[in-house]
Amino acid sequence: MSSRDTILQRLRHRTGxxxxxxxxxxxxxxxxxxxxxxxxxMFEQTIESVHGEVHRTTEDGWIDRLAEILQTRSAQTLxxxxxxxxxxxxQSATKNxxxxxxxxxxxxxxxxxxxxxxxxxxxxxxxTRGGIAETGSLILWPSVDEPRxxxxxxxxxxxxxxxxxxxxxxxxxxxxxxxxxxxxxxxxLISGPSKTADIEQTLAYGVHGPKELIVLVIE
Amino acid sequence: MSETAEQSPHHIDVxxxxxxxxxxxxxxxxxxxxxxxxxxxxxxxxxxxxGWDLETLRDLGANIRLRALANLPDLLEQLEQxxxxxxxxxxxxxxxxEACEIVRDICVARKAKSVIKGKSMVSEEMELNxxxxxxxxxxxxxxxxxxIVQLAEETPSHIIMPAIHKNTEEISQxxxxxxxxxxxxxxxxxTANARLQLREKFMNxxxxxxxxxxxxxxxxxxxxxxxxxxxxxxTTVPPCHIxxxxxxxxxxxLEDVTALLALLTRSATGQHITTxxxxxxxxxxLGELDGPEEVHVVxxxxxxxxxxxxxxxxxxxxxxxxxxxxxHCPVYTRVGGHAYGTTYPGPIGKILMPHMVGLDEGRHxxxxxxxxxxxxxxxxxxxxxxxxxxxxxxxxxxGDKLHPAKVRGHGAKRSxxxxxxxxxxxxxxxxxxxxxxxxxxxxxxRKLQPGKIGGWTQYRTAPKLAAKTLHERMKERSQ
Amino acid sequence: MVDPIKVYPAKPSKxxxxxxxxxxMFYPDAGMAGIQLLEREGIEVIYPxxxxxxxxxxxxxxxxxxxxxxxxxxxxxxxxxxxxxxxSGSCGGMMRKHYPALFKxxxxxxxxxxxxxxxxxxxxxxxxxxxxxxxxxxxxxxVAMHTSCSARREMGVAEVGPKLLGQLKNxxxxxxxxxxxxxxxGGTFAVRxxxxxxxxxxxxxxxxxxxxxxxxxxxxxxxxxxIDGYAEKNHKPVTGQHILSFLWERTHxxxxxxx
Numbered sequence: 001m002s003s004r005d006t007i008l009q010r011l012r013h014r015t016g017x018x019x020x021x022x023x024x025x026x027x028x029x030x031x032x033x034x035x036x037x038x039x040x041x042m043f044e045q046t047i048e049s050v051h052g053e054v055h056r057t058t059e060d061g062w063i064d065r066l067a068e069i070l071q072t073r074s075a076q077t078l079x080x081x082x083x084x085x086x087x088x089x090x091q092s093a094t095k096n097x098x099x100x101x102x103x104x105x106x107x108x109x110x111x112x113x114x115x116x117x118x119x120x121x122x123x124x125x126x127x128t129r130g131g132i133a134e135t136g137s138l139i140l141w142p143s144v145d146e147p148r149x150x151x152x153x154x155x156x157x158x159x160x161x162x163x164x165x166x167x168x169x170x171x172x173x174x175x176x177x178x179x180x181x182x183x184x185x186x187x188x189l190i191s192g193p194s195k196t197a198d199i200e201q202t203l204a205y206g207v208h209g210p211k212e213l214i215v216l217v218i219e
Numbered sequence: 220m221s222e223t224a225e226q227s228p229h230h231i232d233v234x235x236x237x238x239x240x241x242x243x244x245x246x247x248x249x250x251x252x253x254x255x256x257x258x259x260x261x262x263x264x265x266x267x268x269x270g271w272d273l274e275t276l277r278d279l280g281a282n283i284r285l286r287a288l289a290n291l292p293d294l295l296e297q298l299e300q301x302x303x304x305x306x307x308x309x310x311x312x313x314x315x316x317e318a319c320e321i322v323r324d325i326c327v328a329r330k331a332k333s334v335i336k337g338k339s340m341v342s343e344e345m346e347l348n349x350x351x352x353x354x355x356x357x358x359x360x361x362x363x364x365x366x367i368v369q370l371a372e373e374t375p376s377h378i379i380m381p382a383i384h385k386n387t388e389e390i391s392q393x394x395x396x397x398x399x400x401x402x403x404x405x406x407x408x409x410t411a412n413a414r415l416q417l418r419e420k421f422m423n424x425x426x427x428x429x430x431x432x433x434x435x436x437x438x439x440x441x442x443x444x445x446x447x448x449x450x451x452x453x454t455t456v457p458p459c460h461i462x463x464x465x466x467x468x469x470x471x472x473l474e475d476v477t478a479l480l481a482l483l484t485r486s487a488t489g490q491h492i493t494t495x496x497x498x499x500x501x502x503x504x505l506g507e508l509d510g511p512e513e514v515h516v517v518x519x520x521x522x523x524x525x526x527x528x529x530x531x532x533x534x535x536x537x538x539x540x541x542x543x544x545x546x547h548c549p550v551y552t553r554v555g556g557h558a559y560g561t562t563y564p565g566p567i568g569k570i571l572m573p574h575m576v577g578l579d580e581g582r583h584x585x586x587x588x589x590x591x592x593x594x595x596x597x598x599x600x601x602x603x604x605x606x607x608x609x610x611x612x613x614x615x616x617x618g619d620k621l622h623p624a625k626v627r628g629h630g631a632k633r634s635x636x637x638x639x640x641x642x643x644x645x646x647x648x649x650x651x652x653x654x655x656x657x658x659x660x661x662x663x664x665r666k667l668q669p670g671k672i673g674g675w676t677q678y679r680t681a682p683k684l685a686a687k688t689l690h691e692r693m694k695e696r697s698q
Numbered sequence: 699m700v701d702p703i704k705v706y707p708a709k710p711s712k713x714x715x716x717x718x719x720x721x722x723m724f725y726p727d728a729g730m731a732g733i734q735l736l737e738r739e740g741i742e743v744i745y746p747x748x749x750x751x752x753x754x755x756x757x758x759x760x761x762x763x764x765x766x767x768x769x770x771x772x773x774x775x776x777x778x779x780x781x782x783x784x785x786s787g788s789c790g791g792m793m794r795k796h797y798p799a800l801f802k803x804x805x806x807x808x809x810x811x812x813x814x815x816x817x818x819x820x821x822x823x824x825x826x827x828x829x830x831x832x833x834x835x836x837x838x839x840x841v842a843m844h845t846s847c848s849a850r851r852e853m854g855v856a857e858v859g860p861k862l863l864g865q866l867k868n869x870x871x872x873x874x875x876x877x878x879x880x881x882x883x884g885g886t887f888a889v890r891x892x893x894x895x896x897x898x899x900x901x902x903x904x905x906x907x908x909x910x911x912x913x914x915x916x917x918x919x920x921x922x923x924x925i926d927g928y929a930e931k932n933h934k935p936v937t938g939q940h941i942l943s944f945l946w947e948r949t950h951x952x953x954x955x956x957x
Binding site for chain 2: 717719721722723724725726727729730733745747748749750751753755756757758759760761762763764765766767768770771799803804847848850851852878879880882883884885886887888889890891892893894895896897898899900923924927928930931932
């Protein structure tokens with residue numbers, strides 16, 4: 001008998017009494033209805049408390065803001081998606097301005113350029129599928145166009161969040177976006193720059209993930 | 220445990236709890252490190268739950284876990300089906316040894332020479348690193364705490380913060396000795412160095428091994444919490460990802476995860492959420508540019524299906540491995556994690572490990588507790604830990620004819636001397652006339668009471684028998 | 699573990715008093731004080747002569763047959779439907795929370811559960827059933843409350859001791875750091891793991907001394923002999939008393955301290 005069969009048989013033919021599945025009431029997770037402004041304030045406060053950086057901007061102004069931010073970090077290269085409007089907007093913007101870093105498009109399998117990804121990319125910019133105010137979290141569903149490592153390898157991760165896509169709780173986000181009907185290869189909640197407290201509970205940032213998480217909120 | 224364990228350099232005689240505890244109690248550095256760390260964790264947890272109806276949230280956590288356990292075999296089959304549909308290969312292992320072999324077989328098939336590990340307590344249970352090294356496969360820990368512990372050739376002393384027993388000075392010395400970093404108390408410098416050293420390892424590893432915090436049957440999803448990013452690295456960069464998990468970690472619905480996550484991170488470290496919450500539902504799909512081409516899950520039993528047989532003991536399997544129990548345990552705080560000599564220390568260790576190592580090896584585990592109940596009070600899924608400890612004590616001495624013992628190694632702690640003492644005690648205390656006679660004699664001859672009573676009088680004066688028992692005084696009163 | 703919602707009885711005309719073996723043998727004054735406090739509230743106290751021990755020491759040692767035999771001998775002591783008051787969080791907890799499990803699958807299961815439902819820790823009963831009002835006749839003093847783990851977590855009475863002490867106008871109640879941490883008694887724990895227990899009680903005594911209080915009170919004799927015994931042996935400037943003795947002394951007459 002295979003291990004699978006052995007295990008399942010033991011579980012199915014237990015010696016104890018009947019097991020009943022209790023009801024699960026999720027209402028304890030509910031929060032009052034907050035306005036977008038309130039959600040944004042809560043989001044900003046929470047993510048900033050763990051060294052996330054929030055910049056409120058607009059559809060028209062975000063590229064200017066991005067350029068400023070990356071200049072202060074002396075970023076030479078910026079990893080962008082190929083098809084997403086963010087990537088496309090940057091590609092077109094860079095034709096007309098000098099103050100953006102060199103744009104690198106993530107359009108080849110990582111095996112072909114892994115060393116460069118790890119050593120030559122100063123920042124990566126991705127979209128988000130909204131955010132969660134209560135925990136100060138960004139929702140990312142990496143895709144063919146915005147691969148997983150964009151938000152992990154470069155030391156600076158810039159995430160573009162639409163204020164209108166802020167949810168109050170994770171439960172609310174999950175239910176509203178119907179995650180139960182099917183999940184992507186990888187879904188993520190990102191709630192700050194990478195950190196550790198393993199050395200005598202003293203916080204240090206930028207362990208293996210990005211050292212900086214910068215959120216551009218489009219209001 | 221298993222034969223492999225016997226040969227492991229980490230093999231510890233679990234029975235020898237007392238000398239290890241004694242050594243820890245007399246080690247001021249251990250006492251100080253743990254006291255400071257546990258105080259901090261308790262405070263953080265408490266403040267992170269402010270504004271919550273915590274008791275209702277814990278009820279929900281308990282119900283979610285009980286609902287999952289009630290349907291465990293069906294859920295595991297559903298999980299397997301969904302994972303498989305998603306392109307993830309599912310393996311089943313009866314015990315740690317088998318799980319190690321499965322991991323090795325995958326590595327061998329891929330001609331893998333190096334494994335990078337995200338944090339996984341199940342992999343510690345399996346003693347995977349040692350096994351892989353024996354097979355000529357390098358296994359390197361990437362979580363900073365685990366990395367430190369690996370460099371020190373130790374085992375984790377806490378299930379969430381593996382290097383909690385070390386202070387900055389000790390870590391700095393270790394990193395200096397083993398990896399050449401400068402002696403420095405600058406935590407940023409030490410961390411930046413670890414980042415540099417491990418980055419290369421992520422890039423070159425053939426296989427990444429991780430644990431699983433929650434496995435969702437509904438969607439075939441593996442959920443992982445972490446702060447550092449090493450978990451994401453481990454499960455994304457190497458071309459093959461192997462996730463190892465205990466069979467009890469499955470939940471039916473994605474929705475369940477929202478409540479368990481809220482409980483887990485706050486109970487563990489007082490965080491509202493960890494930096495990353497990683498949800499994996501498949502290997503690299505057509506067109507995707509990164510992610511592993513192969514993902515495997517190893518479902519590990521290792522005694523869990525045996526625990527599952529018993530209605531009371533089954534509650535042990537509710538555990539979501541948050542560590543709150545040990546953070547609040549006055550015994551753990553004073554002896555530290557290594558004193559237990561087991562993969563899982565603290566209260567959860569005391570109720571889980573007897574099943575895994577047997578009550579002969581683990582005979583001192585259930586009694587290493589004052590039954591204060593601080594653990595049960597904070598457990599996010601309301602495991603009745605003190606009740607389980609008493610049950611295991613009964614199992615250890617075969618103490619209940621009405622409910623014959625069944626845990627492996629039961630009766631190991633039964634001594635004819637102690638059994639006789641309790642029989643005598645019971646005989647007297649079940650007979651009121653004899654009891655009154657005995658206690659009156661004790662009162663009368665209290666001056667003859669011994670001044671030394673074993674372990675008690677090592678630290679305290681002996682309790683003083685009263686000149687007249689309450690019984691006598693009440694009798695006089697009514698006359 | 700604690701009753702989710704406690705439903706206190708109305709103030710009865712009679713109660714059963716279950717002294718506990720530690721009170722019986724080592725702290726009968728505390729027992730008498732409890733009885734007198736109840737009588738002063740106009741309640742007739744019935745003291746079943748055949749009471750011995752709740753069975754806890756054997757129970758927590760895993761010797762459940764022996765524990766059951768002794769516990770069974772207590773079940774016949776409370777035939778009338780009066781509350782059963784116990785001057786101990788630990789023994790109260792054994793009877794209220796563990797008797798049902800101990801007698802499961804036996805002919806006494808219903809009886810044990812019924813009795814368990816009538817168990818009340820004495821100070822809890824004084825505050826929440828008798829609504830006692832205390833008049834302090836004693837000298838000013840500073841005191842710390844040690845709430846035992848079972849009083850706190852099994853009987854849910856952590857607020858009761860401070861409430862009672864708060865009624866005494868000449869008593870300054872101070873709180874030790876890590877007040878919720880166990881004192882290390884744990885019944886047989888203190889003799890099975892003496893060094894760990896010793897480390898715990900040592901730190902507990904330090905926290906009490908650091909409050910500046912010269913005395914502490916508690917509902918539990920086990921904690922009392924543990925903490926007091928350690929302080930005495932190690933010449934620490936704090937002594938302990940059962941809270942019932944303390945309350946009775948300060949409110950019944952000349953308010954003199956125990957000798």
